[in-house]
Amino acid sequence: MSEHTSTTNGHGDHGHGDHGHSGHHVIPQAKLLQTFFVLMGLMIATVVAARLPYEGGVKGIPSAIAWLVLLGIAFWKAGLVVQIFMGVKYSTKLTKLYAYGGFFWVTLLGVTLFDYATRQLEPVQGWEPVAESALPR
Amino acid sequence: MPEVYPQFEDIDQQQETYIVGMWAFLVNEVMFFGPLFFIYGLYAWKHNAVFYVTSHHLDYKIGALNTTILLISSWMVAMAVHYHQKNQLKKVCNMLWGAAVCGTLFLAIKLIFEWAPKFSHGLFPNPGFQSRYLAYYGADTNVDVARLFFSMYFAITGLHALHVLIGVLIFVWLIRLIKKRPDVITDYVPTEMVGLYWHFVDLVWIFLFPLFYLMPK
Structure with missing residues (x-):
């Protein structure tokens, strides 16, 4: 055992809030409420953004924007939950x-989807698409 | 004050180890739900028009209500950790009870207003899905792909609901430990770890809500 007695962690933000009995950061009530x-505001924004009439615009572009807005807000909310x-x-x-690291790792896993985006399905005998079904085999 | 075990230099390092261990578990959970989102994204991309029509058979108002309930519960759990760090145990238990009630309410709304009507209409993955769908909604879209949508809807929201149920049970267990076993709950770390789990459950729903209920065309 070393003589090291100070806290071994690197508290990010000491600017506000107080500390519990062991020296860990206590997130202030006001910050949690805020x-x-x-988060509630962003949830309402998601619903409003999704209910806007995107159809009828330039083909392809409006829905892409809608996806970006919805997922952007979702990532924003997720960021707040994780950070605060x-x-x-x-x-x-x-x-x-x-x-x-966990979120980065799952993003790497998502790269496997490029296979679907960039390669054709090559059906082998017995796995041909069924005529009446729209599902890919 | 909790005991510092001999393998740790001080209480901070010991507590950090618990939190890092919990995050290692949550990374597993991220890897568990992540591919489910990828599969959903892939099919939503391939069958965008059908998924758009089918997703409108879910009520976004119920989804928004459940999102609100989960956000309130997440705030309550964050407050529980806050109070535990200040050693105000009565307030900790109140907040955990509040979160447990919110979780139960979430499950009740999902079960009564969402799953039960879908099951009674036969809109779950089953051999008679096609005829039941046509009878209920008419031929508004490709029924095979609609079945794919509902398969994923029940699989992903079902797994999420299972996590909510486990979270509620852990809340009740933790409240009991705080009240009856002060020798076990010696500091805020158990509340913090349960809180991390619950926030993760909230995190999954934050993505499920727009993907299933608010799908753009």
Whole structure:
């Protein structure tokens, strides 16, 4: 055991809030409430954005924008939950590595979808598409 | 104050280890739900028009209500951690009870207003799906692909609901431990870990809501 007695973690933000008995960051009530209201606002924004009439615009572009808006808001909300509610913003570097690493890893996994986007299906005997079904085999 | 075990230098390092361990579990969960979202995204992209029509058979108002309930519960759990860090145990239990009620309400709304009508109309993956769908909605879209949509809807929201149920049970268990076993719950870390799990459940729903209920054409 070393003589190291100071906190081993790297608290990100000491600018506001107070600290619990063990020195960990206590996220202030006001910050949590503010985050909740922002999340509610974003939820309402998602619903409003989705109910806007996108049909009838330039073919292809409006729906792509709608997807971007909806997923953009979802990622924004997710970011707030991870950073504030889950406290990753105020956590140690090691915790950050695990938290962000997981989301980065799943993004890498999503790269496998390029296979579907860039290659043709090559049906083998017995796996031809069934005429009456629209499902890919 | 909790005991510092000999393998740790101090209490901060010990607590960090618990939190990192919980995140390692949550990374597993991310890898579990992630591919489900990818599969859904792939088919939504391939069959966009059909998924758009079929997704409108889900009520976005119920989805929005359930989103609100989960957001409230997430805030309550964050408050529970806040109070536990300040050692205000009564408030911790109140917040955890609130979150447990929200989780139960979420499940009740999903079961009574969403799944039950779909099941009674035969709109779940089953051999008679085609005829039931045509009888109920008419030939408004490709029924094979509509079945694919509902298969994924029940699979993904079902797995999410299972996580909500587990979360509610853990809340009740944690409240019991806080009240009866102060020798076990010596600091805020157990509440923090349960909170991390619950926020993850909320996180999954944040993506499920727009993808299933608010799908653009």
